[in-house]
Amino acid sequence: MKIATWNVNSLRVRLPHLLDWLTAVQPDVVGLQELKCVDEKFPFDELQAMGYYSVANGQKTYNGVAILARHPIEDVSRDIPGFEDEQKRVIAGTVNGVRMINVYVVNGQDLGTDKYAYKLRWLTALTAYVAEEMKKYPKLVVVGDFNIAPTGEDTHDPAIWEGKILCSEPERAALRGLIDLGLKDSFRLFDQPPGSFTWWDYRMAGFRRNLGLRIDHVLASHPLADVCRSCAADLAPRRLERPSDHAPVVAEFEL
Numbered sequence: 178m179k180i181a182t183w184n185v186n187s188l189r190v191r192l193p194h195l196l197d198w199l200t201a202v203q204p205d206v207v208g209l210q211e212l213k214c215v216d217e218k219f220p221f222d223e224l225q226a227m228g229y230y231s232v233a234n235g236q237k238t239y240n241g242v243a244i245l246a247r248h249p250i251e252d253v254s255r256d257i258p259g260f261e262d263e264q265k266r267v268i269a270g271t272v273n274g275v276r277m278i279n280v281y282v283v284n285g286q287d288l289g290t291d292k293y294a295y296k297l298r299w300l301t302a303l304t305a306y307v308a309e310e311m312k313k314y315p316k317l318v319v320v321g322d323f324n325i326a327p328t329g330e331d332t333h334d335p336a337i338w339e340g341k342i343l344c345s346e347p348e349r350a351a352l353r354g355l356i357d358l359g360l361k362d363s364f365r366l367f368d369q370p371p372g373s374f375t376w377w378d379y380r381m382a383g384f385r386r387n388l389g390l391r392i393d394h395v396l397a398s399h400p401l402a403d404v405c406r407s408c409a410a411d412l413a414p415r416r417l418e419r420p421s422d423h424a425p426v427v428a429e430f431e432l
Contacts, residue, residue, distance in 0.1 A: 178205045178206065178273070178275065178429070178430045178432045179202070179203065179204040179205045179206070179427055179428070179429050179430075180204065180205065180206045180207075180275070180277070180318055180320065180395060180427070180428050180429075180430065181202070181204040181206070181207045181208070181320075181395075181425050181426065181427040181428070182207070182208045182209075182210070182279070182320035182321055182322070182393055182394070182395055182425065182426050183195075183198075183207065183208070183209055183210070183393075183414075183421070183423065183424075183425035183426070184209075184210040184211045184281070184321075184322040184376075184393060184421060184422075184423035185209050185210070185211060185212070185421050185423075186211050186213075186421040186422055186423065187211070187212075187213045187214075187421075188209065188212040188213065188214055188219070188220070188241075188243075189213070189214055189218070189220075190419065191420075191421055192220055192223065194414050194417055194420065194421070195209075196223065196227060198411075198413075198414055198425065199227055199229065199245075200227070201413075202411065202425075202427060204245075204427060205246065205247050205248075205272070205273075206244065206245070206246045206247075206272050206275070206277055207229075207244070207245040207246070207425075208242065208243070208244055208268075208277060208279030208280075208320040208321055209242065209243045209244075209245065209279070210241075210242050210279070210280075210281035210321050210322045211239075211240065211241065211281060211322065212233065212235050212236070212240070212241030212242065212243055213236075213237075213238055213239060213240070213241055214235050214236075214237070214241060215235045215236065215237050215241075216233050216234075216235040218235075219231070219233045219235055219243065221233075224245055228247060229245040229246060229247060230245070230246050230247075230248070230249055230250050231243055231244065231245045231246075231250075232244050232250050232253050232268060232270055233268070234255040234256070234265045234267070234268040235265060236264065236265040239264070240264050240265045240266055240281055241265050241281075242265065242266060242267060242268045242279050242280070242281050242321070243268065243279070244268055244269075244270045244272075244277060244279055246270070246272040248272050248273050249272070250270035250271070250272055251270065251271045251272070252269075252270060252271045252276075253268070253269065253270045254268070254269045254270075255267065255268050255269075257299075257302045257303060257306045258306060259302075260299070260302040260306075262299070264283075266280060266281045266282070266283070266299075267279070267280050267281075267303070267306075269310070271314065273432070274316055275314075275316045275317070275318065275401070275430075275432070276310060276313075276314035276316065276317040276318070277317075277318050277319075277320060278306075278307060278310060278317070278318070278319045278320070279320055279321050280303065280319060280320070280321035280322075280323070281321055281322050282296070282299070282300065282303075282321065282322060282323045282324045282325065283295055283296035283299050283300075283324065284296070284324050284342070284343075285324065285342050285343070285348070286342065287342050288340075288341070288342060288345055293342070296324075296348070297347055297348070297351060300348075300351035300352075300354075300355070301351070303355065304351070304354050304355045304358065307319055307355060307358055307360075308358050311358060311359060311398060314398075315398060315400050316398060316400050316401050316432075317360075317397075317398040317401070318395060318396065318397050318398070318401060318428075319355070319360065319394075319396040320394065320395050320396070320426075321393070321394070322376075322392060322393050322423065323352060323392055323393065323394050324343055324348075324392055325343055325344075325348045325349060325351070325352045325392060326338065326343055326344050326349075326390045326391055326392050327349060327352055327353075327362065327391070327394075328349075329344075331374070331390060331391035331392075332344060332389075332390050332391075333372065333374065333387060333388045333389050333390070334388075338390070343390060343392060344390075355396070356396060359398055359399055360396040360397060360398055360399075360402075361396065361397050361398075361399065361402035361405075362394060362395075362396060363394075363395040363396070363397050363402065363405050363408040363428040364391070364394065364395065364408045364409075364410075364426065364428075366402060366405055366408060367407065367408055367409075369409070372387050372389070373391060373409075373410060374387065374389025374390055374391045374410070374424075375389070375390070375391050375392060375393035375410050375423055375424050375426055376389055376390050376391075376392050376393065376422055376423045376424075377389040377390075377415070377422060378422065379422055383422075384415055384416075391410075393410075393423055393424070393425075393426050394426070395408060395426055395428040397428065397430070401430055401432075404430050404431045404432060405428055405429070405430050405431075406429045406430065406431050407427075407428065407429045408426065408427070408428035408429070409426070409427060410424045410425070410426050410427075411424055411425045411426070411427055412424050
């Protein structure tokens with residue numbers, strides 16, 4: 178089973194890229210983030226024509242998440258239960274016995290801001306939610322744009338990024354707390370080339386110069402991690418004209 182995550186940074190703009198990528202890569206389940214469209218404008222029909230079921234939790238202009246799958250998506254839930262939030266950042270569903278929680282984590286803007294405090298509260302609520310889901314679903318993945326680079330190795334220049342937004346210790350501690358529930362970072366189960374990232378700023382020729390961060394993750398429960406056979410970022414869509422600033426991450430599990 179190929180499980181992927183991709184922040185498309187506007188689904189309507191990137192839909193041709195997505196459809197081409199689905200044809201080329203043939204993932205079984207995909208979590209999309211930053212749709213920037215309401216559910217009424219989500220391209221359900223186009224995706225169905227490609228052989229994908231889809232469920233969405235959309236929002237105009239900002240945020241929005243969706244799950245695509247080659248098989249029916251069951252037990253769908255939206256948002257974090259009990260956490261009041263107008264922003265559409267979470268959707269979950271079960272595909273062939275695998276529970277996927279797809280998240281678009283708060284950016285946080287900058288340390289010390291209200292948005293940063295909101296990010297940490299949000300991550301605390303997410304961790305509690307995932308802990309409950311793991312009691313029900315042994316085979317579980319949490320995928321998405323986490324807006325957190327786990328270590329200095331996941332940044333193009335630790336001296337620039339250490340202690341800054343996306344790389345601060347409280348953010349990294351929150352991510353470690355989530356992983357410590359019983360998840361594995363699929364990407365780090367395998368040897369990766371140095372300078373392997375998933376996001377590059379549009380400015381300053383960030384992608385061409387590989388000034389990136391690894392902030393998009395596939396976190397797998399131990400039963401899935403034990404059968405994970407590969408995980409890598411797919412840079413091809415980032416090389417296209419008018420690309421998303423993120424690359425997809427694809428993990429393959431022998432199920």
